Amino acid sequence: MQIGIVGKPNVGKSTFFSAATMAGAEIAPYPFTTIKANKGMGYVRRVCPERFFGVKCNPRNAACTDGTRYIPVELLDVAGLVPGAWQGKGLGNAFLDELRQADALIHVVDASGGTDADGNQVAPGSRDPMEDVRFLEREISMWIKSILDRNFQKTAKRIHLEGLKVEAVIQERLSGLGVQAGDVSAALRSTGVGQDPTEWTDEQLYSISDAIRRISKPMLIAANKADMAPEENLRRLAELSGYAVIPCAAEYELALRKASRGGLVDYLPGSRSFTLKEGTQLSERQSKALEKIRSYIKDRGTGVQQAIEEAAFKLLDLVAVFPVEDEHRLTNHQGDVLPDALLVRRGSGPREMAYRIHTEIGNKYITAVNAKTKKPIGHDYELQDGDVVKIVSKA
Ligand SMILES: Nc1nc2c(ncn2[C@@H]2O[C@H](COP(=O)(O)OP(=O)(O)OP(=O)(O)O)[C@@H](O)[C@H]2O)c(=O)[nH]1
Ligand SMILES: [Mg+2]
Known part of the structure; x- marks a missing residue:
């Protein structure tokens, strides 16, 4: 099971990934910092059955803290996608190909509106994050359509003449994307197209591709940089995007995990508080930064753990x-x-x-x-x- 972390450049995908995996991916305030995808293990939390049995576990593949078991799930941090990615712009088609095996997607959006379509920094609030949502949907759907499109008329004629099952032919074509036969049937039903593919228009092919995307690559939105995002942006994303939206401050999560690893604080991923370790000496800068994080996370946490768990348990069931x-x-x-x-x-x-x-x-x-x-x-x-x-x- 693999969860892909996607979005335009410079929104904080690698920050999210690094916080979740502690794998140390490269992070920088400009586009295309990541070229080669990063793969690593994130964790979801579950009640450990040690509580039910009244025993103490010895987990091999992850930690267990106070009866909460951390279970590994694979995360993939890919390069940023720019408009026209499906046609190869900014190497987009190669980057999209890396998402073939992803079972669900976490779309990292810059909710502060501080990056333009290509990921360049602009004044916060100047970009509408809803545009990022629509852009990414279109890129992925067009990518799927471009795979369907290859020699489509010829294939459609064969389906028509030889009486093949259209679902099976489409599924076979998209099998490299992890698309199941049931996904194709559901997509065809939801778009209401006829059974004869020689009659499908280009728009209908797009609708089919779009429906296949929604079904086979379910997605949620990590509304990142929420620490500096106008509330209005978060509200609009939640109301208009049509996805579950989780406000995130990936940078804060990364800082807390580093501080925890460095022995400065006790912090359990996903919680809304942390405590300073006894005897910790902080510089004034560290102290200020931690207090800022403390006051932010008390209402909603950093969102990173929550986004991964929602992807695992709600999107992927x-x-x-x-x-x-x-x-x-x-x-x-x-x-x-x-x-x-x-x-x-x-x-x-x-x-x-x-x-x-x-x-x-x-x-x-x-x-x-x-x-x-x-x-x-x-x-x-x-x-x-x-x-x-x-x-x-x-x-
Ligand atoms: N304010 C704020 N900045 C963040 C947050 N997360 C990441 N950033 C900053 O956003 C910039 C880009 O972060 P990256 O993680 O490299 O972004 P990316 O999406 O992986 O970028 P590419 O690999 O270039 O596509 C860096 O300067 C980060 O420090 C956050 O939660 N809040
Ligand atoms: Mg990156």
Whole structure:
């Protein structure tokens, strides 16, 4: 599962990414700082089942703090997109290609209105962030359309003459983008086009591409630089964009995580406060900066953690499940308690979970046991958030 961080240049994508992953991507106040995409792990929070069982876990793939488990999810920070990206402007087509595998998108917008269409700094308030929303939608939809368009008339004739299923042909063409057959059917239904593609107009092809984008690359807006954004901009984005809008101050999140790593403060990502570590000596500048951050986050946090969690749990509808090898001791064969946490799509069953652990375990799957109830789980059981599951497979 991968979440793409997208937007025009210089809006704070790499700042958001660095804060979320602590991977240290390059950040600078001008466009095209990022050229090569950055990949890293962000985290979503879930209640750790250690609370239910009254035990202490030894997590292998992430931390657990006071019963809150951090579960890794892959983030991708790509280069900024400028108008005309889908046609190759500013290397846009190459950058868009990096989003093929993204399952959901966090669109980072400069809510302060302080960057123009190409990402150059302008006076805050001079750019309407709603324009950024519409621009990005169009670039991605046009990119999808450009892939559909290649030899489209020829393909349409074949579909018509040979009686092929139009959904299947489109899906095959877009399979490299992670588009599912169901996505195409839903898109065709929502646009209400006829079954004969030789009759589709260019506008209809755009509408279809746009619908496929909405369904297969669900998106939310991280309204970044909210620390200096006019409230009016945030309000308009929430009212007009048609997306979930999360005010963000990625720079503050990054500062807090660095201060936490540096041992200056105690701060849990996503919380609305932090405390200074005892005995911390701060310079006047540091102290001022932290107080500014303190007063900002008390009402809404920095938004970074919230945006990632909303993408994972609302856009992608993931649930967290915890595989164990011994359902009584809740351990793997090394004796680690509740060692792993996995994110799977809601609706997944125990066999899919087995495949996620290892292909071989999936192939040899026999049955599964719910460690909370100690009862066997049927093949058609839908995994629930927080389930702890023992997979039984052939030796
Ligand atoms: N005020 C404010 N500035 C921010 C915030 N987040 C990032 N910035 C600044 O915005 C500028 C651009 O940040 P980057 O993270 O490099 O932006 P980007 O979108 O990755 O830029 P490209 O890689 O060039 O597309 C830097 O000067 C950051 O310090 C924020 O929350 N508030
Ligand atoms: Mg960048």
